[in-house]
Amino acid sequence: MSIQRVAVIGLGLLGGSIGLALAKHCPDITTTGYDADPATREAARARQLVGTVHDSAAGSVAQADLVILCVPVGAMAFAAEAIRDVLPSGAIISDVGSSKQSVVESLQAALPGHTVIPAHPVAGTEQSGPEAGFAELFEHRWCILTPPEGTPDDKIADLSAMWKRLGSKIEIMDAAHHDLVLAVTSHIPHLIAYTIVGTASDLEDVTRSEVIKYSAGGFRDFTRIAASDPTMWRDVFLHNKDAVLEMLGRFTEDLTALQRAIRRGDGDALHELFTRTRAIRRSIIEQGQDDARPDFGRADH
Amino acid sequence: MSIQRVAVIGLGLLGGSIGLALAKHCPDITTTGYDADPATREAARARQLVGTVHDSAAGSVAQADLVILCVPVGAMAFAAEAIRDVLPSGAIISDVGSSKQSVVESLQAALPGHTVIPAHPVAGTEQSGPEAGFAELFEHRWCILTPPEGTPDDKIADLSAMWKRLGSKIEIMDAAHHDLVLAVTSHIPHLIAYTIVGTASDLEDVTRSEVIKYSAGGFRDFTRIAASDPTMWRDVFLHNKDAVLEMLGRFTEDLTALQRAIRRGDGDALHELFTRTRAIRRSIIEQGQDDARPDFGRADH
Ligand SMILES: NC(=O)c1ccc[n+]([C@@H]2O[C@H](COP(=O)([O-])OP(=O)(O)OC[C@H]3O[C@@H](n4cnc5c(N)ncnc54)[C@H](OP(=O)(O)O)[C@@H]3O)[C@@H](O)[C@H]2O)c1
Numbered sequence: 185m186s187i188q189r190v191a192v193i194g195l196g197l198l199g200g201s202i203g204l205a206l207a208k209h210c211p212d213i214t215t216t217g218y219d220a221d222p223a224t225r226e227a228a229r230a231r232q233l234v235g236t237v238h239d240s241a242a243g244s245v246a247q248a249d250l251v252i253l254c255v256p257v258g259a260m261a262f263a264a265e266a267i268r269d270v271l272p273s274g275a276i277i278s279d280v281g282s283s284k285q286s287v288v289e290s291l292q293a294a295l296p297g298h299t300v301i302p303a304h305p306v307a308g309t310e311q312s313g314p315e316a317g318f319a320e321l322f323e324h325r326w327c328i329l330t331p332p333e334g335t336p337d338d339k340i341a342d343l344s345a346m347w348k349r350l351g352s353k354i355e356i357m358d359a360a361h362h363d364l365v366l367a368v369t370s371h372i373p374h375l376i377a378y379t380i381v382g383t384a385s386d387l388e389d390v391t392r393s394e395v396i397k398y399s400a401g402g403f404r405d406f407t408r409i410a411a412s413d414p415t416m417w418r419d420v421f422l423h424n425k426d427a428v429l430e431m432l433g434r435f436t437e438d439l440t441a442l443q444r445a446i447r448r449g450d451g452d453a454l455h456e457l458f459t460r461t462r463a464i465r466r467s468i469i470e471q472g473q474d475d476a477r478p479d480f481g482r483a484d485h
Numbered sequence: 486m487s488i489q490r491v492a493v494i495g496l497g498l499l500g501g502s503i504g505l506a507l508a509k510h511c512p513d514i515t516t517t518g519y520d521a522d523p524a525t526r527e528a529a530r531a532r533q534l535v536g537t538v539h540d541s542a543a544g545s546v547a548q549a550d551l552v553i554l555c556v557p558v559g560a561m562a563f564a565a566e567a568i569r570d571v572l573p574s575g576a577i578i579s580d581v582g583s584s585k586q587s588v589v590e591s592l593q594a595a596l597p598g599h600t601v602i603p604a605h606p607v608a609g610t611e612q613s614g615p616e617a618g619f620a621e622l623f624e625h626r627w628c629i630l631t632p633p634e635g636t637p638d639d640k641i642a643d644l645s646a647m648w649k650r651l652g653s654k655i656e657i658m659d660a661a662h663h664d665l666v667l668a669v670t671s672h673i674p675h676l677i678a679y680t681i682v683g684t685a686s687d688l689e690d691v692t693r694s695e696v697i698k699y700s701a702g703g704f705r706d707f708t709r710i711a712a713s714d715p716t717m718w719r720d721v722f723l724h725n726k727d728a729v730l731e732m733l734g735r736f737t738e739d740l741t742a743l744q745r746a747i748r749r750g751d752g753d754a755l756h757e758l759f760t761r762t763r764a765i766r767r768s769i770i771e772q773g774q775d776d777a778r779p780d781f782g783r784a785d786h
């Protein structure tokens with residue numbers, strides 16, 4: 185039986201985008217939602233992020249056959265506990281958290297006997313809150329499902345089918361592997377961006393206003409991701425600690441090697457690495473995961 | 486006397502953009518150009534990057550009152566030597582190199598007795614070559630001039646006036662300070678981006694195809710700048726070694742502190758840094774150096 189009533193808990197960027205995308209692509213699906221913040225619920229009603237915004241988590245899930253938790257990774261356990269007593273027994277419980285191993289553990293602990301299928305739509309922006317969502321966020325993006333062993337195939341198929349209707353491509357992997365892959369493609373890039381932006385704003389010899397004025401030389405690309413939500417990212421680093429620290433170790437090793445090449449004036453080593461990295465960019469553009477226009481569309485306005 | 490005949494040496498992204506921008510904004514200025522690569526000269530003729538493409542550097546500068554060297558930083562000395570014997574005595578010699586201290590030294594050494602006014606338009610893309618340039622590259626961007634002591638004020642005014650007509654805002658600073666500022670806002674970001682893209686493409690546990698598929702989580706922002714021209718960037722790191730190594734030292738200190746915070750589970754330290762970095766982003770957008778649309782215009786197509 186396909187999914188007909190979806191409850192969205194947490195109506196920020198991800199939750200709001202899911203609501204809007206369901207309204208756009210799946211008008212047959214009824215949506216309800218809840219957010220802990222009364223101001224967010226108000227904004228969600230005004231933007232019609234879901235069909236009905238409830239004033240309690242329990243109220244929003246009472247009729248659902250799929251519940252999607254769209255809260256920071258550190259809040260997943262609380263969000264799950266708040267619906268434990270009212271969750272319909274056949275409902276699938278899913279989420280959109282950026283790390284998966286700790287999430288699947290806390291959801292299974294909080295909701296024993298329920299079908300838990302964690303998901304991570306690899307799509308986002310640096311904006312957050314109820315005004316940030318848009319229906320197209322998931323189009324052409326991957327959504328990774330990490331169902332624990334023993335999850336019924338038909339439930340996985342139902343959830344996959346829904347994400348496909350929102351425009352996503354589906355991949356299934358285990359939670360530990362997900363956390364390693366995303367440490368590289370998302371968590372470490374964010375950590376590095378936060379660091380360099382922090383470093384640049386704390387210098388004595390270079391003023392903050394100079395950093396801002398000359399940011400078009402490369403720095404501004406980092407500030408975009410370093411403007412992401414602090415709570416969400418704190419939670420990601422605390423909950424995906426091992427994979428993040430492992431990948432960070434590899435990165436600093438490589439950075440040290442490059443530092444040595446610069447110190448020694450080893451132009452060949454630099455040129456060799458800088459040539460290798462271009463190939464990856466080409467593949468990303470070929471596979472539609474980025475835009476090759478020289479200015480990313482900046483010249484449009 | 487204002488500038489009337491401009492010679493552009495090196496007809497890639499920067500040289501080509503200058504030629505096109507002059508044609509768009511200063512149709513009264515005559516442009517000539519030269520590139521060491523015959524194929525580039527051919528492409529430059531086809532795209533009409535400058536009014537006349539010459540087959541020798543000497544031919545292109547014979548009538549010029551401003552010569553702009555648009556070659557990699559490591560090639561500046563060679564490019565200057567090639568025009569030494571024919572450069573009109575009153576001509577201004579300028580460039581667009583990404584580092585300035587070594588450039589001003591080598592230009593003054595190669596062209597004694599000439600007015601050398603190094604410049605760095607802080608504008609660029611990851612593309613290079615004669616097909617990459619566009620007339621709007623410099624609009625709303627800063628162009629930094631680093632005139633050595635004793636440069637006549639009227640020559641500085643002439644060069645500034647020309648860059649303003651191309652849409653740039655002008656700042657004047659000394660070459661050493663330029664190199665420190667750009668190490669932070671451009672060179673270190675590129676170095677870090679090259680490193681993380683290199684790290685990600687060399688892992689055993691995560692395949693390259695996974696890195697590409699899930700790049701929308703943040704990684705793709707780094708691949709863009711890590712696709713920049715290898716020769717240009719090798720030269721920048723070799724020629725701005727001291728400032729780059731100094732700033733890299735600060736960055737790795739800060740990264741180590743963050744690593745420790747993650748290892749210890751110190752969420753407050755993470756949250757505090759992640760909050761501070763948002764302010765910089767806001768200022769960059771307010772000052773028109775980037776685009777606040779959630780997707781950078783990616784949804785346009
Ligand atoms: N942003 C991205 O690019 C991205 C991409 C993929 C996945 N994700 C994941 O998606 C999830 C949500 O991120 P987001 O960007 O949508 O964040 P967001 O815009 O800040 O939205 C999260 C919302 O959840 C609310 N909330 C927090 N705890 C709650 C609880 N116990 N019950 C109900 N509502 C609660 C928050 O309210 P308060 O503001 O009052 O706390 C907030 O309105 C996170 O797990 C994140 O890792 C994010």
Ligand SMILES: NC(=O)c1ccc[n+]([C@@H]2O[C@H](COP(=O)([O-])OP(=O)(O)OC[C@H]3O[C@@H](n4cnc5c(N)ncnc54)[C@H](OP(=O)(O)O)[C@@H]3O)[C@@H](O)[C@H]2O)c1
Nearest residue numbers: 495497498499521522556557558560582583609610613614
């Ligand atoms: N790209 C950016 O974002 C950016 C931004 C600001 C400043 N800059 C600076 O601008 C300069 C040019 O960069 P670009 O991006 O325009 O590079 P580009 O597109 O590769 O163009 C450089 C051109 O100069 C030619 N060339 C090399 N040596 C020469 C010589 N001795 N005489 C004549 N032509 C020669 C090259 O030919 P071959 O291909 O045959 O070598 C190439 O066609 C560099 O100093 C760079 O640091 C770049």
